[in-house]
Amino acid sequence: MHANRYQPAASRPASAGASLLVLAAVGFGATLVGPTIVPGLLPEPPIFVTNVPIDPPKPTPQPLPKKDAVVKQQTTPLPHQPTPIVKSNGAADPIGATPDFTETTMDPPGPVGPASGGTTVADPPKPPVMIGATVDPRYADALQPPYPNSEIRAQTEGKLVARVLVGVDGRVKAIEILRTPSKGLSEATRRHALSRWRFKPATRDGIPYEDWMTMTLSFKLVD
Template sequence: PADPLVRQQPRPAPRPDAPVRQVPTPATEGFEVVPDPLPFTPPIDVVGTGTGSVAVDPPKPSPLFVQPGIDPRYAADFQPGYPSEERRAGREGRVVLRVLIGADGRVKQVERVTATSDAFYRATLDRALTKWRFRPATRDGVAVEAWKTMNLSFVLEN
């Protein structure tokens, strides 16, 4: 600490001929001031904690989607009848379809992907629209429409 008995000398006044220091100021010409695209929002205090932290919901899990499946009660009805003209010709075949299955498990729409012949496709299409039943797809336990790809083979037995 300074000794209270020692008198402090007053600071001398600046000389009138001393140079004045200039602080450079940034140029503002040619610049445009735009508002912040993301305005600041102060954190919200969580009631009762006094921590000043922001209440954040935990991330929601993505919805659980279960693909449609063949209803086992109708599994025997899936294979279409062998087209007679193909049987007589001794041809075997394969059909691949995309099937839109409604929330009720019934076939709503059929798209041809590939088919060995039109006869195999027609037999499969008729069977799909009249007899096929599925367990519908579910999203978080709720039945929803969904597409399923079906492969069918036509094999001649001796």
């Protein structure tokens, strides 16, 4: 009767050598493929900062003094001394004289003009030409006011003096009774003057203007 006995596996050195070959192949493949597949996993190189010193600003150069500058020296003036007269040894007098006299003919003076700096006297202004108001001949027959019946029955007679303001249109603008025989004649004259009287207005250099004039009326009864 035969008994089954345990058979040992292959020798350990052979399996260890095969494992080393597999690991070597994997490592070689990683070196060829690894940098291309995952480039971002590699660490970035460190950044080095270097301080560069800045030169200080150069001072502004000062202008050099001019070499041709000359310092003037003040000197005290000497007292005035007259120039000495040197007598000339010349035989002739340098300033000659002649006994001949030549008469000089002068032109006659011209007309006398206006005095220098004088002022011209202008003619005084002429006074304006004033013409007073007058009665318009076209309305001369309308100057006498009608006799009131009450004054006729009272036998009132006399002269009436009135002062009227004549406008630029020749109409009476106002009337003042200076003297009258009665109140009735005054009222009749006032109404008639304001409605019927016409005058030529007063003028100043031909330009009409308002002016006062005096009128005298006579009231007399006729049989």
